Amino acid sequence: MTPNRRTLLHAGVSVTATLASATFAGQSPGPSDPRLPLKDDAESRAAAAQDFGHIIQRQPRAVCKPGSSAEVADVLRWAKQQGLKVAARGQGHATYGRAMAEDGIVLDLGALTAIHRIEPDRVVVDAGATWHAVLDATLAKGLVPLVLTNYLGLSVGGTLAVGGIGGSSSRHGLQTDQVLELDVVTGESVELTCSPTANADLFDAVRAGLAQCATITRATLRLMRAPERVRRYLLSYPDLASLTADQRRALDEARFDQLQGAVVPNGAGGWRYQLEAGVFYDGSMPPNDKALLAGLADKRETVSDLAFGEDANAFAKLEKLLRSNGQWFNPHPWLLTYLRGSNALEIASEVIAGLDGDDLGPLGRITYYPMFTDACRTPLLRLPDERVVFPFNLIRIPASADKANAERQLARNRILYDRIRAAGGMLYPVSALAMSSQDWMDHFGPRWPLLREARRRHDPGGILTPGYDLF
CATH class of the missing domain: 3.30.43.10 (Uridine Diphospho-n-acetylenolpyruvylglucosamine Reductase, domain 2)
Incomplete structure (x- = not known):
């Protein structure tokens, strides 16, 4: 997120x-x-x-x-x-x-924003281009990347350095799993092209490698045929357990092309529990709502129908609001993690019980939903070792720029991260969280030698991306 x-x-x-x-x-x-x-x-x-x-x-x-x-x-x-x-x-x-x-x-x-070439199965794009620009260009050809982030204002190089998760990740993996080839510049100032068959070790170290051994300058990404429209469902639940049960059922039965969910403040000191899902389709005949929702516990639903591009850009409305009221420029002490599917309900319930709406801000949310990990094959992307995991993210959007509150939330992030790690969860490394070199070694676990060796070979002077404090 x-x-x-x-x-x-x-x-x-x-x-x-x-x-x-x-x-x-x-x-x-x-x-x-x-x-x-x-x-x-x-x-x-x-x-x-x-x-x-x-x-x-x-x-x-x-x-x-x-x-x-x-x-x-x-x-x-x-x-x-x-x-x-x-x-x-x-x-x-x-x-x-x-x-x-x-x-x-x-x-x-x-x-570096050029979109160099669009072919029936791929696009070649500079690392500084936004996903919004990529989508606009590919949609014009009736094509679309397999995985799009919920917010399209991110750069291609930026998301490929960390993973890049979206509503279609359960079916297709992360954005790093859609990369066919990368052009990079190493810390030794060497321009290289890497792929699964050329400089494969560097290819594996750059994708989700936190920019520790090379800077991505260009990427070749998989494309698929673009759906024409998206049927979007927003279902509400009385508690986290019933939301989780329906999310798991919808995932197991592959009912939707996109499956997500959230816990949001209800304005009265409590929470709303929401299942968010989308079905892609073409032509004038939408999917059968009754069949898609059959057997799900929720009885209150909101159904919308949008062109694919309009649906993909839905976050832009929230961005416009946050910019207009100034909240875009307040501190954002976000914490993004993955929970094990086997204990996600338990751990999420425990964390949420210790929060209130003020911890997130009136427009903040907790994203929470299951996804299969079958298609997630990027070596440095760290996920719990189970087939089903739950992205669990505290998307804090404070109402003010209070620095003391931001510091409190940072301290809470550390406590929550330690609890999640103790329960077998993993960090998505875009979080507002101080991490030591030992923390990173623990995070990457058996994959740490891959990253360490790539750093030694391609950036022995250690000049790249010091902000992560990995080494």
């Missing part, structure tokens, strides 16, 4: 590294260095010191907006020579400073 909503400001004069008269933070780059599109003006640096979380602030020494993979390589080469850390930034939607580089370089990939 997974996924940058502020417009970056890029004003000021470029710092040209090759000019003998130019200085950069007291250093004079040599005459053989490339001309780098660096900006060290206060406005550019201040914008790159913030993200959607509005919790962590880390001021970079400069911001770079490369226009090509070759420029990314040039910047990384120069930064390594200068002993500077580098963090790639897509749409700035991180919640805990992961795409920041204190006194280093922030790579703003906002200029």
Whole structure:
């Protein structure tokens, strides 16, 4: 839930590294260095010191907006020579400073947005493009990515670095499972193409690898034929147990093309429990509502019918509201996890019992729904070792910018994460949560050597993406 909503400001004069008269933070780059599109003006640096979380602030020494993979390589080469850390930034939607580089370089990939080629089964797209742009381009050809995040304002490179979950993940896996090929620049400034058959070790280390050994610059992604319309169902339940029972039944019987759910404040100190599902169809004849809902406990339903593109962009309405009332720019101490299917009801009930609406904000929610893991094959994506898992996410949208409240929620995140881990759950690593190197080793478990070895080979200087504190 997974996924940058502020417009970056890029004003000021470029710092040209090759000019003998130019200085950069007291250093004079040599005459053989490339001309780098660096900006060290206060406005550019201040914008790159913030993200959607509005919790962590880390001021970079400069911001770079490369226009090509070759420029990314040039910047990384120069930064390594200068002993500077580098963090790639897509749409700035991180919640805990992961795409920041204190006194280093922030790579703003906002200029790498080209959609190069659309074929019947794939699209080739730059890493800085948003999923909204990808969807618009592919829908025009009657095609669509297999998995879309609920919020389409995220960048392709940003979600592929962490996983990228959506309503179709139960059937198709995560967005990282839809990647056919990646163009990357390693921490050693080497431009490489990787896939299951070429540089396969790097391919496995980059997808959901938290940008620790290479920066994605271009991706080739699977496509499928686009449905014309979506029949959307919103069902309400009196408690979590009845919601869970119907969610499990709908999942087992494959009733819907998309199956999600949420627990939301009801405005009276309690909760509403909701099943959210969608069925894809073509033509003028919608699915049979009665047959789809037969045997489910809920008797109160809301049914809507939208064109596929309109349905996929539904979150844009909430974004517009949050921007208009200022809540978009408040702290967002989110916690995103996966629960084991075998104890999800127990653990979720325990956590929810300790919360109230103020913990989330009036427009916040807890996302909670089951999904099969059969199609989730990305090596570094960590899920509980069961066929059914439950994404369980505290989507906090505070009504004010109260920093003390944000700090309390961060402390609570740690307590809840420890409880979830003790019960066999896993972190989705876009959470507002401080993690030590040992925490990350525990998180990746048997996959830790894969990531550690890739880091050693492809970024031995350790310059990439310092915000995660992995090493």
